[in-house]
Amino acid sequence: MLRHSENQVLLRKVVRDFVEQEIAPMAHKIDEEDTCPVELFQKTAQLGFNGVFVPAEYGGAGLGYTEMAIVLEEIGRHSAGLAVGLVAHYMGVYAIMTWGSDEQKQKYLPLLCSGSFGGLSITEPGGGSDFAGQKTIGQPVGGEWILNGRKCFITNSHCMGVNVLTARTGEDDKGRPQISAFIIEGDTPGHKPGRKEKKAGLRGSYTGEIILDNVRLPQENLLGKPGDGAKIGLGTLGEMGRGGTAAAALGIVRGCLEESVKYAKERIIYGKPLAKLTNIQFLIAQNRTDYEAARLLTYNAAGMKDAGKPCASELSIAKYFVVETAVKAAKRTMDLMGGYGVISDYPVNRYLRDAVAAIPACGTSHIMQVIIAGGELRK
Amino acid sequence: MKIAVCIKPVPDPNHYNKITVNPETKLLERKGIPMVINPVDKNAIEAALQLKEQAGGKVVLVSMAPPDAREKLTEGLAMGADEAFLLSDRAFAGSDTLATARVLAAGLKKIGGFDLILAGAESADSGTSHIPSQLGELMGLPHLNHLIELNLEAASLKMKTKIEYGYAEYEGNLPMVLGVAKEINKPRYTTLMGVVAARNKPFTIWGLDELELDPASTGLAGSPTQPGELHLPRHGRKAELLEGEPGDIAGKIVAILRAAGVLV
Amino acid sequence: MPERLGAVWVIAELTGNRLTEVSLELLGKARALAAQGGGSHTSAVLMGNDTGSLAEELIVHGADRVFLIEDPRLALYQNDLHAFVLADLIKKHHPEIVLFAASYCGSELSATVAARLGTGLAAHCTDLRIDDRGELVQVVPAFGGTVLGDIFCRETRPRMASVKPGIFPKPEREATRTGEVIKETAAVLEGYKSPLKAVRIVRRQPPELPLEKAPAVVAGGWGVGAEGWHFLEKLAGELGGAVGCTRPALDEGWAQSEDALIGTSGKTVRPRIYLGFGISGSAHHIVGMKDSGVVININQDPDAPVFRISDYGAVADAKEFLPVLLEKIREHKEE
The missing domain is CATH 1.10.540.10 (Acyl-CoA dehydrogenase/oxidase, N-terminal domain)
Incomplete structure (x- = not known):
């Protein structure tokens, strides 16, 4: 329990x-x-x-x-x-x-x-999941690092105080790209926000480009060792980003549950509250069950992380399930509310847009499935 | 400066529409309604914390309540108070305001050394607003209720209390007992650091024996008033629904207004 | 306890140099309680400075006797001074029942005196009566008025109660009524040095037509919204009434001041007609308007609890309906 x-x-x-x-x-x-x-x-x-x-x-x-x-x-x-x-x-x-x-x-x-504000800048126009293919370059020049490139879909891009960013810093012995991580303060010369995206959902946070134009960093701004970029970037996404996104989406699922109950009790149809109709009760039961399952997955994974147990799969499972569940719950709640679900006087259409927008955050559902399957197939 | 804040756990006022009286047992039904710190008591805690920030010292919470009130006092500790005392005993059950004030006064005297005693002006559940005044009397201290402003200069206080269509200004010296109104401040939000610290703060539970109270002076036995039956307000209105287009409804209302003599 | 039945007392309350309405309302109830066997007669207590001329006002509204204490130290209300004098007077004359206004000062004074005398006090009574056993039944609201409870004070005397303005009707003025004015002194204050000092009282000009005196009250709640609020004022103007509000509307800043608040922490109104717009009907609000004459409510939610305490209700969006009603009234006035 x-x-x-x-x-x-x-x-x-x-x-x-x-x-x-x-x-x-x-x-x-x-x-x-x-x-x-x-x-x-x-x-x-x-x-x-x-x-x-x-x-x-x-x-x-x-x-x-x-x-x-x-x-x-x-x-x-x-x-x-x-x-x-x-x-x-x-x-x-x-x-x-x-x-x-x-x-x-x-x-x-x-x-x-x-x-x-903090943030993590990995994704580039070429794609987020092609980690090794990133084109932002960090060159060692005279004991300093000079960074050039462009990151996109970076949340907090336009209010960034301390940015953790990955860049290609060379090749390893086997000729593979070497990716390293840097800490860049937001007001460092050459570090600036670019385009600000207009999102369908998850508005309320900035998402956009970070442009690096000859950003000079001293050695002490290298995070970890040269070549630690993959470990740091992917580790942060996996161990922190996915669990966090699951928890945020869990809030959406609860919002759907609470709004559906409220609406079903208040809305009178044929002289009685909507909640008296059995088909409406089915929808509320599904929302409640979805919330329960999403809650258990989210907090179980968080508890494993707290206990120091390996939980990359559990975090991916939680992220995949909770976000997809949020999409379904929001759609279901809109169905329950009819026309009222669509208009902006009610928050549920925002929940649907937020839930859909959470799918690509920290890896899409398909990426989550690949990770989850990989974990099983390696056993 | 040592400041006491008397607080009371009450059923959450946002749920009072759900409270009813069982027609057969005549007992109150309030199942499932969460308990909260009486809202204006949080303003009293805030006032105490501000004075502590100004003058240094310690903020002590005191509550007469059943044992499960511990969590509510812990909330007050998380908000920033330093220590809590829960005065709890079966013998206190059924206390009216005067008997409650006796228990609180006994606890405050036993702890001792207070420069200022604060409370919320009234509770959301019974709403008598008696406690600050009655506590002041039993403590033998000057008191004021419905405070909307409080300024401490050395040991003297400049205060404003709420009255109909205005306020009254007072001056006084510590120690005092003051009931605060919600206009006095906006209670701060509790920080996560406050939550972490709360359970390590001193917490004491005292009953009748520790307070050395005469059982005849508290609870139902010690209360000059006794509760009788509970009932629900009877409204007896006909609740006639006016139907039709807005214009038709407005026409019907005009007729009602004329009949009532407010429209010629 | 004295052998003879004591009187029913009303503690008169002053605002500036006038009696408050509630003082007179209490006199009507005090007489009724005395008539039901609750006391030998009705007395009023008037404490202040240079207020003797008001004694007559108390008599023509129902006081048989007025205890008049005039003293410069009582010029401004201050709980310890007033409580000293009043507790002393009660010990001397042994009233059966003492009624106070449940105003800010009256609530404080009643609680202070009750603690000094060790007697029972029921707050914010919505009804007072003598039952067939001769006991005073004091009906008090709890949980914001959702529930009412009877309170008794069987052992100690006097039995004390406070009542908010507007709960009981104000008795008619009987110009021919006579009564006795008994001068008392504040001698008990000799040698007492108060630890408190009342500096001054600051009052806003009360509105021309106070809410509790308005023949029509137009009340607004959450459903009216900022954009609809001016319609309420216009409607109140048309009806010669005043605008009231619920707690959420006050908190949103739509209503101009707290003077408009109806309910538990605000006013109790009993106008000839009450028109509510966008009010759901929380217990906190209902307790303040339930004794109105005719009650009409307009609310979008057909299941709003407010309809259960209305004579007439209509399901409509308040802010859309208000202009329609104003237009209808204009048409009517032109006819």
Whole structure:
């Protein structure tokens, strides 16, 4: 039986208090205007959300991945767009926390915990999953690194404080591309946002290009060793990004469940509430069951990560299942609501757009299936 | 500065429409309604935390409640209070406001050394607003209720209390007992660091014996008022639905307004 | 306890140099309780400075006796000073029942005096009566008015209760009524040095037509929205009434001030006609308007609880319906 501790229950309550008062009222507006409320990120920093799993010595709350998932589910319940912005931030934080030197951790983690946006920049116009094919170049020149290239579909691109970015830095002994990871502060000369994408869903966070134009970095900005880029980039996506995206999408599933119940009770048809109709009850039962399954997968994977157990498959399973379930639950809830599901007075059509937009985040459902199958076939 | 904040767990006011009276047993039915810290008590905690930030010291929570109120006090500790005392005993059940004030006064006196005692002006469930005044009387301290502004300068306080269509200004000296209204501030959000710290803060539970209270002075036995039957308000309206196009409905309403004599 | 039955008292409340309406409303109820055997007669207590001329006002509204205490120290309300004087007076005269206004000051004073005397106090009573055993039944709201409970005070005297403005009707003025004015002193304050100091009282100009006196109340809730709010004001103007609101509408800032709030933490109104728009009907609100004359509600949700406490209801979007109604009223006035 999956059970949260008393502290996790209290944590959920305090996060929910904040989300219901500060985020829920703006969720519709930030979706409609397609903007990122960057000032909100300062508030969440003060409350400890931005560094939930960062040790207290670096300015974090000193908690774990289960607590991170709770924060993301609660925010995702009202604004999956904001939640996904936080997931991207967490990826940058996670990469530095896991592979950074003591100096790097001491320099960047307190910044990232106190309001600076983090992010992870891997994807390029040539594709996200072709990791080795990336064309951004890092050249060693006179003891420094000079970076040139272009990253795309980067969340937090236009508000980036500390960017963790991968670039090709040469070839290994076997002639394969050597990819390394760097830490770049957002205001470094030559590091700038490019095009800002207009997204169908998950609005409320910026997604766009990062352009690197002769960005000069000292040696100490190399994260890990030369050639650690794959380990860091793919490890962060796999161990942090997917679990985080699953938790944010779990919020969407809960939103569908809650909205469907509310609507079915309030809407009167043929003189009685919609909820009295058996076919409507089937839809609510399916939403409830979906939420239960999605919740168990999300928190089980987060719990495994907290326990230090290998969980790459479980995180991919959670991401795949929860996001696809969110799409189905949102579509189902729109069916339940008829015409009201389509109009923007009700949030459910936003849930559907958010759920669909979550599919490519940190690897599409097909990529998740490839990873899951790979895990089985290697056994 | 040592500040006490008296808080009360109450059923969540957002769910009061679901509360009813069982027609047969005449008992209250409030199943499934979550308990929360009485909303305006959070303003009292906030006021205490602000004073602590200004003058240093310690914020102590005190509540008379059943044992399961522990979680609500922990919430107050997570918000930033330093220590909590839960005054809990079967003998306290059925206390009216005066008997409740006796238990709180006994607890506050036993802890001792308070410069200021704060409470919410009224509870959401019974809403009497008696406690701050009655506690002040039993503690032998000056008191005010419905505070909307509080300024501490050295040991003296400048205060504003709410009155109909305005406010009254007062001056006083510590120690005092003050009931705060929700206008006084906006309670802060609890931080995750606060949640982590809460369970390591001192927490004490005292019953009748520890408080050295006479059982005849508390609970139902010690209450000058006794509750009788509960009932539901009777409205007895005919609830006639006006139907038709908006224009038709408006016409019917005009006729009703004329009959009522507010439209000639 | 004294052998003879004591009186029913009303603690008169002042706003500036006038009596508050609720003081007079309480006199009507006090007389009814005395008539039901709750007390020997009705007395009012008037504490202040230079307020003697108001004693007559209390008599013509039902007081048989007025205890008048005039003292410069009582010029501004201050709980400890007023409580000292009142508790002393109660100990001297042994009233059976003491009624207070459940205003901010009245609530505080009643709680303070009850603690000093160790007696029972029921807050915000919505009904008071003497039952067939001669006990005072005090009906109080709980959970925002969802539930009512009877409160008794069987052992201690006096039995004390507070009542919000607008709960009981104001008795007719009987110009020929006579009564006795008994002067008392605040001698109990000699030598007492208060730890508190009331500095001043600041009051906004109350609206020309206070909500609780308006013959028609046009109330708005969540369903009216910021954009529909001005229609309410226009409608109230047409009807010679005032605008009231629910808690959500106040919190949104649509209503101009807290003076418009109807319900648990606001006003109790009983207008001849109450017109509610976009109000779901939470217990907090209903408790403040349930005794209105005719109740009409317009709400989009056919299942809104508010329809159950309405004489007439219509299912419509409040902000769309309001202009239609205003137009109809204009047509009517032109005819």
